[in-house]
Amino acid sequence: xxxxxxxxxxxxxxxxxxxxxxxxxxxxxxMLSPAVLFIVVLVGTPFLLALFYSLSNVTVGSTEMAFVGLxxxxxxxxxxxxxxxxxxxxxxTFVSQALVVVLAKVLAMALMKxxxxxxxxxxxxxxxxxxxxxxxxxxxxxxxxxxxxxxNWGLHQMGWLDPEARLFWLGREDLAMGSIIxxxxxxxxxxxxxxxxAGLSAIPADLHDAAAIDGARFWRHLFxxxxxxxxxxxxxxxxxxxxxxxxxxxxxxxLTRGGPYDSTQMLASLAYFTGIxxxxxxxxxxxxxxxxxxxxxxAVVMLSVAKRSEVT
Amino acid sequence: MAAPTRTQWRKAxxxxxxxxxxxxxxxxxxxxxxxxxxxxxxxxxxxxxxxxNPFLFNDPPTLEHLRVLFFDTLYVQWLINTTIVGVLVVGxxxxxxxxxxxxxxRITGVWGQQLGIGIFLTYLVPPTILFIPFSRVISxxxxxxxxxxxVLVYPSFTVPFCTxxxxxxxxxxxxxLEESAxxxxxxxxxxxxxxVVPISIAGILTVVIFSFTLVTQEFVYALxxxxxxxxxxxxxxxxxFLVRGDxxxxxxxxxxxxxxxxxxxxLYNLFVDRFIAGFTMGAIK
Numbered sequence: 346x347x348x349x350x351x352x353x354x355x356x357x358x359x360x361x362x363x364x365x366x367x368x369x370x371x372x373x374x375x376m377l378s379p380a381v382l383f384i385v386v387l388v389g390t391p392f393l394l395a396l397f398y399s400l401s402n403v404t405v406g407s408t409e410m411a412f413v414g415l416x417x418x419x420x421x422x423x424x425x426x427x428x429x430x431x432x433x434x435x436x437x438t439f440v441s442q443a444l445v446v447v448l449a450k451v452l453a454m455a456l457m458k459x460x461x462x463x464x465x466x467x468x469x470x471x472x473x474x475x476x477x478x479x480x481x482x483x484x485x486x487x488x489x490x491x492x493x494x495x496x497n498w499g500l501h502q503m504g505w506l507d508p509e510a511r512l513f514w515l516g517r518e519d520l521a522m523g524s525i526i527x528x529x530x531x532x533x534x535x536x537x538x539x540x541x542x543a544g545l546s547a548i549p550a551d552l553h554d555a556a557a558i559d560g561a562r563f564w565r566h567l568f569x570x571x572x573x574x575x576x577x578x579x580x581x582x583x584x585x586x587x588x589x590x591x592x593x594x595x596x597x598x599x600l601t602r603g604g605p606y607d608s609t610q611m612l613a614s615l616a617y618f619t620g621i622x623x624x625x626x627x628x629x630x631x632x633x634x635x636x637x638x639x640x641x642x643x644a645v646v647m648l649s650v651a652k653r654s655e656v657t
Numbered sequence: 658m659a660a661p662t663r664t665q666w667r668k669a670x671x672x673x674x675x676x677x678x679x680x681x682x683x684x685x686x687x688x689x690x691x692x693x694x695x696x697x698x699x700x701x702x703x704x705x706x707x708x709x710n711p712f713l714f715n716d717p718p719t720l721e722h723l724r725v726l727f728f729d730t731l732y733v734q735w736l737i738n739t740t741i742v743g744v745l746v747v748g749x750x751x752x753x754x755x756x757x758x759x760x761x762x763r764i765t766g767v768w769g770q771q772l773g774i775g776i777f778l779t780y781l782v783p784p785t786i787l788f789i790p791f792s793r794v795i796s797x798x799x800x801x802x803x804x805x806x807x808v809l810v811y812p813s814f815t816v817p818f819c820t821x822x823x824x825x826x827x828x829x830x831x832x833x834l835e836e837s838a839x840x841x842x843x844x845x846x847x848x849x850x851x852x853v854v855p856i857s858i859a860g861i862l863t864v865v866i867f868s869f870t871l872v873t874q875e876f877v878y879a880l881x882x883x884x885x886x887x888x889x890x891x892x893x894x895x896x897x898f899l900v901r902g903d904x905x906x907x908x909x910x911x912x913x914x915x916x917x918x919x920x921x922x923x924l925y926n927l928f929v930d931r932f933i934a935g936f937t938m939g940a941i942k
Contacts, residue, residue, distance in 0.1 A: 372845055373760040373769075380757035380820055381776070387813035388779050394790035403793070448682075455678045466679060468926045469687040475925045476690070476918030477874045477892040483914050484689035487696065487907055493704065495692065495711045531686060543933045592783035595876045599896050613785035620789045621881055630789045637786060644778050 399631035405624035417631040427632065430603075430610040437522070437611060438590045441529040445586055446579065448530065449537035454571075456538070457545055474535035482599040485528050489514035489600070515601050518608035525609050528596050533589060537582040544578030545571070577650055584643045592636050612636055690919065696911035697722055704907055722908030731886055732913055735894035738804050739917075742890060743872040745808045750815040750868045751861065757816075758823025759849055763832070773824055780817040784877040787813075792881045806882040807890065811875060815868040822867065822935040826860030827853065863931045870921050891917045 399417055403410040421427045456467065473481055488495055491513050500506035514524050548571070556570050594613035597603060603610035603618065612635055620629015661669070696704065700716040709715045726732050761773045791810060792801075800806040834856075835848040843851065854861075872890075879893040886898045895913045899906060925932075 373763075376756035376760035377772075380753040380816055381772075383753055383812065383816060384776060384779055387810065388782055388787065388817075391787040391790040391794065392782065394794070395786060398790055398793075405792075451678060452682045455675055455682070458675060460675075460679075466683060467929075468923065469683050471926055471929060472690055472918070472922050473686050475870060475922040476914075477876070479874075479876045479892045479896050480914035480918050481689060483896050483910060484693050487905075487911060488689060488692060493707055493711070493907075498707070498711055531689075534686065539929060539933050543930070588781050588783065592785045594785055598876075598880075613783075616785060616789065617877070617881075621792060626789050626793060633786045633789060636783065640781055640783075640786075644781060647778065647781075648774060 395630045395634060398627050399634055401627050403626045405621070405626055410627075413627070417628050420628060421631055426607050426610060426615065429607050430612050430615045431635065433522070433607075433609060434591060434611045434613075437526060437529070437609075438587055441526045441533065441590055442583055442586050444526070444530045445533050445537050446583060448534055449541050449582065450579075452534070452538045453541035453545055456542055470538065471535045473531050474533075474539075478532055478593075478595050479599060481532065482528060482596050485524070485531075486515075486600055489524055491516060516605055518605055521601050521605060521609050525596060525600060528600065529590055529593070532596070533586045537586055540578060540582040540585075541575060544575040547578075548574050580646070580650060584647055588640065588643055591639050690915065693911040693915040693918075696907055697915060699908060701906075701908060719908075722906070722912050725906070726909040726912050730899060730909065730913075731889075731894060732891075732899075734887055735889055735891045736917070738888065738894075739873055739890040739892075742804050742807045742811065743869045746811040746815055746872050747865050747868045749808070749812045750819050751864065753812065753816050754819035754823050754864060755854070755857075755861065756849075757820045758825075759827050759853065761820065761824040762827035773821065776817050777821040778817075780814060780821070784814070784875070788877050788881045791878065795882050800882070802883055802885050802888055804883075804888055804890075807872075807875075807879055810878050810882075811872055814875075815871055818871075818935065819864045819868060822864055822931070823857075823860060825935060826857050826863075830856060860931075863928045866924055866928050867932060870925050873917065873921055 400412060400414060401410045402413045402417075452470070456463070456470075460466075487493075491511065494512070494514060496514065497506065497511050500512070501508055506512065512520060515521050552570060552574075553566075556566050561569070592613050594611065594617055597609055597611055597614040598617065601609045603614050612632060616629045616633035616636075619632060620626050623629070695712070698718040698720070699714060700719050700721075703709055703714070703716040704711075706715070757776075761769050761776075795801050795806045795810070798806075798809075800809065830853060835843075835845070835852055838848040838852045839845060874892060875890070876892050879890050880897070883889055883893070886894065889898065891913070895910065895917070899910050899913060
């Protein structure tokens, strides 16, 4: 239609408009390409380099490198520390995410009610997610201090711990893992809660009313109405949580540095200590690539969630 | 007053339970920040006496730790570095993400959606996969040990998510607005700059806050690229350089953590619903 108008009345205005119509896709690409280029260069290139390094013998400070095939992967899989870290990473991710899901659901339901001072509660609840996690971890380092831990003091006061005894929260293998998981639950709980809260608020009120009229009590309501409806959202919260937990090294780096005896070593922290501290970039890169399969799984599930939400 | 009935008892019980649950959660989640705050103002000898009740001021409060932090350490420098990096990264992010988000929302056809999700997913590629190759690239570019390395690399995680957020905002703006401007003689680009951008200020602010908090939180890249203490950001400077040997200056350390955490958190809180809308990829309407 525009082309007819343009051909019959070729005023400058119409002329420009029709030409813009032709160029619209060009304009779109002009607007889109800087961001896409940037992402390809800054995410794609290092990723390919990581693949390449994992097959080479590159180290910090040397300019030479040679292709060594799969020998890095052979070295890694022969190293018991690697297997221990892999196991730790899974244990740590699944335990902390399971706790996060349950706790987030409870907290989100508590936050659904109206009460005075709700904004303040919400602000306090979201703090651990927004504050830099390295600084939050330093706070926990002080709470878990071997001598001045407030936890030990509390246990002493309650008489649950012998006055002479101290719990070395970060120095005993079982306690160290427990501490790390606690900090991660602390860190990820706010995000999951807020995501779930958004999901719960989106449930239409008449559904609750209808259920109440039919005489559904708390548990029945929870399992037959509430949970099924927030499932997709919960899935999103869990996926984010898994990615952030599985690939994190900050909490480990600050609290335990993988110790005692690699009992809290994770893939990401092992990659750092091998590649940067130890200077073996090639092996570090190879270790970090083991993080990738989980990300692919998460991405695929995310896509299917997104697709389903488009259809409805 | 009549004796409370059973339902009244039950209501009171539910209220107490509700309060108890909230109190327990707030206690767990906010305790470390409360602990930072109280530690900041306590004398070191008070802190380092295991017999003292750690919840009380056994000695009078002191400002000494704050003085040490601000005048005897590089803390102020780290705050300045973080701000510089933050401002530059926010600028770069806006320049790239606003046009890209608009293009994804409006002009590219069916597979614009696919590309948008693709961009969003790159946000999930973690620094812990990329930091090793980056460390070498940065030293080849001779950017190691400067904040410029961070200015270059940080947009790699701010741009994807912010493009996604902006796309969401632009989709919510009715097309008629720009189209009527275009009928009035604006080009698409002019309509975008004059009409769409000004009414998207809320969205742009969200992106600003989000990028800035991501910059203040980032740890792995800064730890890897930078070794000299003057060039660090707060999130790495505090845990690595405020600890000397095995000596922890808990008072100053906690002050440093508290000051760098809480103000951005309050700002972030104002925009949190918008971030969540982005995180859930439109799965909630």
